[in-house]
Amino acid sequence: MPAKVSLKDRISNFNIEKYGPFVALTVLLLIMLVLQPEFFKINNVVNVLKQVSYMGCIAVGMTFVIITGGIDLSVGSMAAMTGGLMLVTTNHFKGSVPSIILALVAGCALAVACGWAVGTLTTKGRIAPFIVTLGTGAIYRSVVLQAANGGEFRGATDTYPVIGQGSFLGIPYAIFVFLVFAVVCHIILNNTRLGRYMYAVGSNEDVARYSAIKTDRIKIIAYMILGFGVFLMALMFSSRINAVSSSNFGAGLELDAIAAVVIGGTSMKGGRGWIWGTVIGVIILGVVSSMLNWLNVSAYLQGAVKGLVIIAAVLVQRGRGETK
Template sequence: MSESRTFGSQLLSGLRRLPIDTSLLAPLLALLILLVVSSLASEFFLNTRNISNVLRQVSYTGIIAIGMTFVIIAGGIDLSVGSMLALVGVVLMYIVNAIADPVQAVIMGMLGAVLVGALFGLFNGILVTKGRIAAFVVTLASMSIFRSLALYFTDAGEITTRNPLFNNIGGGFFLGLPIPVWTFLAMAIVAHILLMHTAYGRHVCAVGSNAQVARYSGIRVQRVIMSTFVIAGVCVGVSAIMLASRLNSVSPSDAGYFYELDAIAAVVIGGTALAGGRGSIWGTVIGALILGIINNMLNLMGVSPYLQGLMKGAVILAAVLLQYRRNT
């Protein structure tokens, strides 16, 4: 018995020395098990078209979850991202429809969406830092504000475009994969480098661990927190581009509906601590994939859509409980 314990402790010690993030092992193992179970549960799961659809759907919320990772690691939270996506999407469609030249319309619309998303994120960040209001309260209020403005500007109706090039962005393919999937992957790589290999990323983690100590260390805490909300806004802008161009329309009443739940769930499932201070972009990517596969399997198995929220909630609770047990 003592020899087996010694071997186990040596194995764990060896794993810690490996140049891999061991915090990813649990979500990665969960993803692999889920893939095996899903492939056995439904003969349609491994269908190429189904996998492509799953990855495409995951990319919309996954892009937002990348920005949410920065916010949560810094000790905040953003409940407004779903409503923000609807409003950014409306602004995007207005810009695309206002410019006659199709190429210019697409370019200006994309730039406008990213800029407007960043400004909305800055709005949240200023209220949190300068206004000294809890992020939960600020983003809960802005969630209502953004959705209300999106409905007002469109009279609660769907806004569409006839631009012949716009659909090629979110609806196009590159090397057999949808463009939103490549966008998701590219943003994950950039975000991983920013978080793990720059001074800014270390500052974000330091602020989330202990803002007061970070302030004594010379880190501009308010600026760091504000910047994380801006990053989240930029990610929302990119996701709005992908989603609106895929559908060639935006419905302000249901665009981005419950995306904040999916984004937070992906971050938590991926191992990022809700209390802040630590997290991983690749963990968030894995978390988004896990959620996407669960949703897909529920649909393939004919489970009522009214019960899908139950499953998401159960997964979030399980992830938080595992974090709590690991920390204690």
């Protein structure tokens, strides 16, 4: 007969990195059910999902970068530059359908090219990702500020806003874009050779290199996927408000995206992580923000709460790693 597994052993064997985010989200939802049942009204739930879907696109892309052992602190400034370019393009061509297509192509090309540049600098230049993305983020923001003369890019047509303000069956397009991107990235990470190589590079880059994996190429592709996620965010949010502030657009997205990835169970050391964990992490941040608003917590303190959540998630991962 098979030996019985004690409750203590079940708890010790519980994969907290993979299933912990689901438990945390369940606890948060139960708390909201007790404190604010109105939170579960359809309109409010859709609104929360819409708010987090913008950052969610970046967080999903960031998952690839962190799994391969990197990080990107330039995504907020990159989003501002990408959104600004798309608005300028649509305005220049009077918002015609071809101009919208051209704007999408230009924005996507710019964001993916930025991802390629960051990946190339970190791999071929052998510069720490933290330093590279800190520098490129400053460059992107300066370019946007100069181009807008410190002001904002504002849409002059009624065509572009349809993308970000539209909905299907009452669900905003932004939510569909986020979920479709997450599904595609999940397939790439779990069902393709590229995904397996990313895990291998993040786990042990030297071993991966000796196994004939082109580690530099894998890292560059990870940053390019993140760039595409930045493009989606910039497209959906800039078209929603039909404007891009040169100083504020995308500010703080780095913290939120990294927080969502870490909360979702992806290891900051690389080699471990999954897309649906990041999706749950994104939703957790949305629920926490909504909870803080319901409790009338000062907006100035909400950043501190997010910082504490990041630290707590990393400590849980570290503790789990030491017990294995």
